[in-house]
Amino acid sequence: MQSILQYRRFGNLAEEQLATNPEKGIGSRNRNFRNIKDFSANGNGLKASVAGDEVSVVSSQDTLPNPDRPRETQRADKPPTNPSADPLNSSVTNEGGEDDTSDVSRVIIVGFEPENDPMNPRDWSFGKRLMVTIVVSFMGVIVGWSSSIDSGIIPQYAEEFGVSEVVASLPTGLFLVGFGTGAVMSGPFSETVGRNPIYIITLIVFMLLLVGAGLAQNLAGQLVSRTLAGIFAATPLACAGGTIADVWTPEEQVFAFPIYAIISFSGPVLGPVVGGWVGQSNLSWRWTEWVTLIGAGVILVIVIFFQPETYSPILLKWKATHLRRVTEDDRYRAEIELRQTSLPARLLLAMYRPVIMLIREPTVFLFSLYLTVAYIIIFTFFTGYEFIYEGIYGLTQGETALCFLGLAIGLLLCIPLIPLNAKLRSRDITRTKETDPVGKAPPESRLYWAMIGAPALPISIFWMAWTARPDIPFWSPLAASVLTGFGMLCIFITCYQYLIDTYGTYAASALSSLTLMRYLVSGAMIEVSIPFYKNMGVPYTLTILGCISAVLVPIPSIMLFPTFAVAAVFAGGTVALPTGDDAPFLKVVSSTEAIVGNSIWNATVGSSVVKPIYYQGKEIVGDAKGQYYSYVDQTESFNFSNATIVDSDDDFIDVQFTTSEGEQHWVIYRNQHGAYQYFINKDLPSPLGEWRSVSRLDNATFTNSHTTYRQGALPELSEIDSGEKVQDETWKLSDGSYITKYDWSDFINSAKAWGVYGDGIGCWYIHPSKEYINGDHLKQELMLHRESSTGDTVLLNMIHGLHFLTGEEHEFAAGRVWGPWLWYLNNGSVEDANAKYDEEVQSWPYSFPNADIAAGHHQRASSVSGFITLSDGRAASGASVMLGDNESDQVPAEQGANYYYRTTADSDGNFSFENVRAATYALYAWAGNNSDIGDVSTNLTAKGIEISESTSAINLGEYTWDTQNRTKIWQIGTLDRLACGFKNGCSGYHHGLSDESPADLEYTVNSSETSDWSYVQTAEGTWQVKFELSDGPASDAVAILSTSLAGYSSGVNIEITAQGGNVTVGELSDLTNDPSVYRSSTFCGLHRYEEFEVPAGTFVKGSNTIEFTVTKTSQWHGFMWDSILLEWS
Incomplete structure (x- = not known):
């Protein structure tokens, strides 16, 4: 009854708020959840997944979303609106991710108002919250009473059924067994339908079973009734803590929980008092059941008529229902409505995990043992x-x-x-604030x-x-x-x-x-x-x-x-731990949380997120998300646990965190500003696309950024909000300029340090080796950006990225290692970060991970070399050379399952790779940037190159590279898979620069400059190449037109003709898309190469033309040119 009235009041409140200010949204946590397509319950609660739709949150500070284009909102968290803010409550977290898709649809996540929301249980009056606490406390009294009351009538019970007193104690013992069993199952039910329905239903069933126990005419009936009664009586015991957390903040619980404990604990103590006097009186022993039944009935009436629902996800579901009704906008949803994991699945997990924690968690076991002894x-x-x-x-x-x-x-x-305890806790908080604001x-x-x-x-x-x-x-x-x-x-x-x-x-x-x-x-x-x-x-x-x-x-x-010494034991052996005030440390807080660091910095590593992080006394995450791993289409966040020191000496520790997908490691040295990190695959999804680690940091601290091609201030969130969103993570401002996260991209396999800085602090990623990163020399990646929905400063570590490729996925073997790389902290100096990169390169390969953790890391050839000669006798000067996958159907740019080594041949065609992992490779070579062989359109592939562990240099000898062996007529640009040399080519990352490319263009061979040709062709029109032939070709002379594309973003077709359109040569169309053009690159995407045969007799002595005509177009899409080459076959 009370819940029904409360539901109606919610509807009235929603209508009142809309009537007061119809242009405002109705309360929320005011956080944008990116790309949510699925919610599922796992080990630490509700998880949001990625890929697909956008989900936003609205609050009274935000304009009601326009159905045509809802706006994005900033974040303003408030703990009471998030059930995960208090562990007594159900755990609800939402994980965002890098969003590489355009807006499709949106769901508006409903939350509470930031302050004084009458719908929020923690904002109710003190008296109302105290009443709720007292009611659940007395529910505890009545079920606790029932657990012990039968112990007072053991002699009468034994006489009634003609059994021993040991057997007569079974109703009490089995009731307790039912208590323990029922408590495990009650929580998932209450988190599905709310607290009150479970309280009411289980109290009714409990009362019916009391009737059965009181009327039982034989021992079996009595024992069955008492056991089942114990199962249903467990609900107040299991869910009362959640109710307390629903209405009191963590600091208020310092007072509220002991009050609940004192009241509810009196139940088992008072039960034998009543039972003993019933047994001594002239009343039947069955009156123990009837007295309990009366008490339970009184409590049931109070709950039905006076106890409000307190479970926030259910209350927000009610609110969302009313908002959908009032606004006729079906997008309003509560988080619980997006949950897809079935109740049976959560029940199974609820029964499984406590047993596992009891076995594996020393803290849980010790406290369970202690309390068990007290209860015994x-x-x-x-x-x-x-x-x-x-x-x-x-x-x-x-x-x-x-x-x-x-x-x-x-x-x-x-x-x-x-x-007294409140005072001691307050003192501890004050001490904590000295290092943790x-x-x-x-x-x-x-x-x-x-x-x-x-x-x-x-x-x-x-x-x-x-x-x-x-x-x-x-x-x-x-x-x-x-x-x-x-x-x-x-x-x-x-x-x-x-x-x-x-x-x-x-x-x-x-x-x-x-x-x-x-x-x-x-x-x-x-x-x-x-x-x-x-x-x-x-x-x-x-x-x-x-x-x-x-x-x-x-x-x-x-x-x-401190418990880090215990953690060392968990590694399965004895390890030498560093000592001293500056020693690196691990402090295990729980199975899913640990603090790592040294005297300079420390970080709290949770099950899925690293937060907070302190550097030289300053917290650097703030309201941002923190550091975490994620991959595309991830439906549940990683669930790291069991922090363990797996390797150490006097200067460092290697801390391992495990999850079903793999192991993340933190290698921490004394006096190191940051930590080395690496990840070992166990069971990542297969095949897998983008895969990364991310540091989302405080946007007030980290206001500046550095990549090879861009340095300076990041855009403010207000600037992004003021713009018109025109495509994936791209906004057009009023002055016609653009903000897009892709302007902060770089060539990851040649980049030194990239990072963000401000307020005297810098945060960087440094990879001394790129062997574990996918792609070839020209692999580009998004490096950092301003998160458009929350304002977080985002520093990316795309260890398997596809931002500029076609999306090829890979299957990774168990044991595959990414890293180690250095997560580096400093004073914000770019020069220092780059110097640190140079220092780390000299230290590669690191001595960690040790051979027991990753044997392949140490099985290397110190040097692998050779030289390449072209079939025309030239040296392969400046060629790009790569050791990649053997027997692969993927081009080098899209390989990524294994380990890769890249270099550039010298002027004599010599190449050398250092510290190559033992494996079988293929050798690939092609004309590289600024090479002397930019007219060679063929590639070199040599398979079956076996590299074994060796401390001596391995010489592969000479390779002969067959060229196309044709006679060049003319060439525009050089064959190096880059748009360099063309107008606007290789000029950095700038969105919309393709708009400067003309629709029509004339290029005259031997007269025009390479820079007269634009780097990308996208607009409808014709680009014509004019050229002269001084001698008439033979009548059977066939020309070969080679078109080499540095990149291609789909939606644009080119028809190739000759002699003013009179001869059809071919068409460039239906190529696989890469995002390079519309994601700001002026360098390249995925290289594509096409040859077209021009029929004999097409070209004549004197003037000739070839035309490239765009017949289909799409803004910011098109053909990024590498080179055009015309040859006689």
């Missing part, structure tokens, strides 16, 4: 109090039950610790509860064990139980909050591990507790429990110490 103590009291207070002191069943109130008093003793408190600030309360547990158990004697009043063990309740709750609060802070988006799974282990084991221990107390007696039974709890007391204190 408390739940064995349900059967043990009979032996203590009835057996030793002769109290009645009801009086024994009252002794459980000592535990309840202990819970209340925790109240004074709430402000964000000031996020470390998980260790959650340990104070247990550090204070943990010793109380063994002390109280020993106290009770050896003072529970007839000659000592029962007040002594009763007073000890007060200390037991105090210690146990302190441990409970620490275990929950520490795991929440430590595991972030995996907190729900970590807590499920905690729940699963403690209830399954506690349920089993109830069955063995009676024999223990009977056979060993009270002192020895409690002494054993006291000793176990005493051994675990140091756990909270151990968690305060």
Whole structure:
């Protein structure tokens, strides 16, 4: 009922906001999500994928999108609108990516208003949020009560069914087993339909099963009913933490969670009190079920009529529904509506991951063990109090039950610790802000509860064990139980909050591990507790429990110490770790988060994103996304985990992070400004297109950029927003100029350092070798840009890029390595970055990765050389030479599955490659830039070149390159696969420069200059070449017209004719597209070469012409010329 009213109120609020300002969008997180085509739940929650449509977000600061061309928005995150902002809540993240597609359609992601949104649970009044907390706390009371109440009527139950007291304790034990099982499954359900429906449905089923337990006429019926009741009773236990996180911020939870814990924990303590008095009274033992049923009914009524829905994704779904209705715009969507992973799949994951974390995560296991021991103590009291207070002191069943109130008093003793712990946590935040302006408190600030309360547990158990004697009043063990309740709750609060802070988006799974282990084991221990107390007696039974709890007391204190030494053990052996204040370090925060760095910088490496990053005390990511890996059409972000030191010496550590797709490594030296990075493939998708690592950085810090061809300020986001989007990531400004990210491109295989800088800080990528990068000498790539939707400064590391190629994908073998490269930080000096590149080249190949990690990295030939002679006797002077794929159907420019080596032959045709990996290659050669053989249209390919590991130079000998062996008539440009020499050719990266190319052009051989020919032909019209023949050709003389294209962007066709159009020579059309022309390149794209035979008799003595006529055109598309060559065959 309350949820129905709340749903209607949402509709009214949406209408009111639209009526107040119809031109404004309705609240959001105000973040643009690029290219989302699929959402799926995986290990750390909801993931956005790439490729396809654009998804934007609107807020009250943004104009309502125009259906014809919605505008893009900047980002203004607010944690309460994002469920992933708090690990108690469902984890929802969205991953963008490099967008290389034009706008297709858009979805408007709905979110909350940045401030004071009445729809946002964290913006509700204090009283309303407190009421929500109290209601879920009392739900915890009633189900906890039900878990223990039957322990108070064990004698009556045993008499009713004629069984032993051990068997009579089964209803309590099996209820706890059901608790542990049901808690694992409740979360995914609540994250699909919301908190309230799950609370209501499970409470109703729970009540029906209580009726079944109360009416059961045989043992089997009672046990089945109690077990199933435990499963459905687990929902408040599993989902209450999520509800608390829904309505309170992380800092407010310092107060809210202990209040919830104190109230809800009283349930299992008070249950035996009621059960004992029911057992002693004239009432049937079945009244334990009826009393619980009444209490559950009261709670159910309160939930139905007064408890609002608090789960933000569901609330935003309601909001989106109303917005679609009010605006008649079907694009409004909540993130949860884009989720495609099925509920069964998420249930399977929810049950699988807690078990895995329990096995693999020492932190999870230790805290689960600790809390399990505490629960064993408390739940064995349900059967043990009979032996203590009835057996030793002769109290009645009801009086024994009252002794459980000592535990309840202990819970209340925790109240004074709430402000103390809040003060200690605040102190930790203040200390953290000295190095981290964000000031996020470390998980260790959650340990104070247990550090204070943990010793109380063994002390109280020993106290009770050896003072529970007839000659000592029962007040002594009763007073000890007060200390037991105090210690146990302190441990409970620490275990929950520490795991929440430590595991972030995996907190729900970590807590499920905690729940699963403690209830399954506690349920089993109830069955063995009676024999223990009977056979060993009270002192020895409690002494054993006291000793176990005493051994675990140091756990909270151990968690305060750095854990990188433990990580070294995980590597499977002992490694020597660097020492000293300047030593590189790894601090493992959780299985999915670790901090790496040295005394100069540090970075937090999460499961999918590296953020924050500090350099010399300054955080350099800010509101940007951070550093991450991604590939095209990726549907889920990488899920890196298990940070491990796999190699080290006194100066460095090699830290490995694993995921199913592969391993990312950070090699960190003392006093190094940055880190070496590399990635080893395990199971990347196959075949794979673009694949990169990306650093998205603070746009206020990094305002400038450097590539070989462009240096200076990046455009402001406001400039981009002011322009008209005319194509993929390209905007036309009011003055007619353009902004496009492709203007920041470069030849990646010859580039030195590229990076961004500002405010005294520079961030760079430096590749001393390009052996692991795809393509040939002329491989171009997008290097950096301003992200158009968020304003992030984006530094790209396109280790397998296709921005200027045709999109050829490759299959990568397991073990394929990209890197190592240097991620370098400095003061922003370009000169220093380039000097650092020169220094790193001298150090290649690095000593890492070691042979155990990547054996092929060390299996090399130190030098491979040879020389090439043309068949006409000339040396292959200036030829581009490459060792590439053997037996490949791809041209060198599009090869990329393996490793590649590129060089340029000297004036004598000699070539040499250094540090070549052992493998079988093909040798490729073609006329290179500024070569002396720019009239040679053929290529050299020699296959089957086996290179083995060798410290000596390998000489391949001489190769003969067959030329076309024709007589040249004339040539425009040189054959080097570049547009250099032509007008505007090789002039850098400038969008729209093709507009300067004329529609009609006349070129006269021996009169015109090469620069009179334009680098690209795109407009409808004719380019004519005029030439004279001094001698008449033989009657059977056939000419060959060779057209060499530096690049081609589809949408333009050329008809080739001769003699004023009277002779048809051929056509250039239907070639595979490369994006070079429309992505700003004036150099090249993918080289294409076509030969046309001109019939004998076409050319005559005197004047002749050849025409290139564009018959089909498309703006910023066309033919980028390399050379045109006419020869006699």
